[in-house]
Amino acid sequence: MQVNTTWCGKRNFISECPSGFEVKMDATENYGGDGQGLTPMELILAGVAGCIGIDVTMLLGKNLENITKIDIQTEGSRREEMPTSFTEIKTTFIVEGKIDTQRFWKAIRLGHKKYCAVSASLKPEITYNLILNGEEIPENAS
Amino acid sequence: MQVNTTWCGKRNFISECPSGFEVKMDATENYGGDGQGLTPMELILAGVAGCIGIDVTMLLGKNLENITKIDIQTEGSRREEMPTSFTEIKTTFIVEGKIDTQRFWKAIRLGHKKYCAVSASLKPEITYNLILNGEEIPENAS
Numbered sequence: 001m002q003v004n005t006t007w008c009g010k011r012n013f014i015s016e017c018p019s020g021f022e023v024k025m026d027a028t029e030n031y032g033g034d035g036q037g038l039t040p041m042e043l044i045l046a047g048v049a050g051c052i053g054i055d056v057t058m059l060l061g062k063n064l065e066n067i068t069k070i071d072i073q074t075e076g077s078r079r080e081e082m083p084t085s086f087t088e089i090k091t092t093f094i095v096e097g098k099i100d101t102q103r104f105w106k107a108i109r110l111g112h113k114k115y116c117a118v119s120a121s122l123k124p125e126i127t128y129n130l131i132l133n134g135e136e137i138p139e140n141a142s
Numbered sequence: 143m144q145v146n147t148t149w150c151g152k153r154n155f156i157s158e159c160p161s162g163f164e165v166k167m168d169a170t171e172n173y174g175g176d177g178q179g180l181t182p183m184e185l186i187l188a189g190v191a192g193c194i195g196i197d198v199t200m201l202l203g204k205n206l207e208n209i210t211k212i213d214i215q216t217e218g219s220r221r222e223e224m225p226t227s228f229t230e231i232k233t234t235f236i237v238e239g240k241i242d243t244q245r246f247w248k249a250i251r252l253g254h255k256k257y258c259a260v261s262a263s264l265k266p267e268i269t270y271n272l273i274l275n276g277e278e279i280p281e282n283a284s
Contacts, residue, residue, distance in 0.1 A: 001183060017184040019168075037163060076143045
């Protein structure tokens with residue numbers, strides 16, 4: 001897989017991707033940018049959410065029909081020192097719909113272990129939480 | 143840093159990022175998607191390019207004024223087995239302008255080691271190549 005990225009002046013870059021879509025990046029003013037695009041570190045957190053999200057929707061199969069909402073929050077903790085890489089990524093699923101709680105947890109677990117190529121490419125530990133119909137559901141709860 | 147991602151049906155997700163920008167993701171048809179957005183793995187390669195690109199443009203300082211083009215190709219090799227994570231990311235800078243070759247290499251090296259938070263968050267080895275004014279410049283060449 002190859003992505004081609006072009007410098008557009010200052011800290012501005014645009015990436016052309018095999019999907020045919022583009023993504024525009026910029027640094028914040030602290031780093032000499034104009035804040036006119038996504039920051040590269042944001043792309044990592046979006047990628048984690050999108051990847052596990054795609055895997056979970058795939059693994060839910062027919063059960064997905066009973067789901068009305070899936071929000072995924074990805075919260076990255078970073079090193080204080082440079083490089084300020086991610087040390088941990090906390091991923092919270094906020095879901096509404098009619099589904100067995102452990103059925104959903106199983107999809108998260110299997111998605112993470114077997115399918116999620118983004119998570120498997122990352123160094124930081126990735127943890128998961130599930131809030132289903134307003135209630136936090138611990139993993140392995142009956 | 144927190145990114146909020148919303149499921150938009152099938153394999154479609156949209157992430158809202160702290161920068162104020164959004165990124166739309168989708169799976170290819172193989173994975174039940176419609177190919178209506180970036181794939182999460184593309185975001186990783188874009189992020190690598192954007193991050194080292196921002197660092198290099200920052201480290202070049204005044205020298206950046208003599209640069210007319212910076213293209214960055216990020217090519218990711220992936221595992222055959224699932225999860226198909228990246229095993230290596232080859233990063234090629236294609237640069238035009240008037241700059242000392244080792245000055246540019248120094249910016250790449252320092253950018254990678256000290257600043258690039260995306261690279262430092264990733265497991266795969268990241269390698270660099272530099273093509274300056276049409277000529278491949280090895281690292282440490284005099």
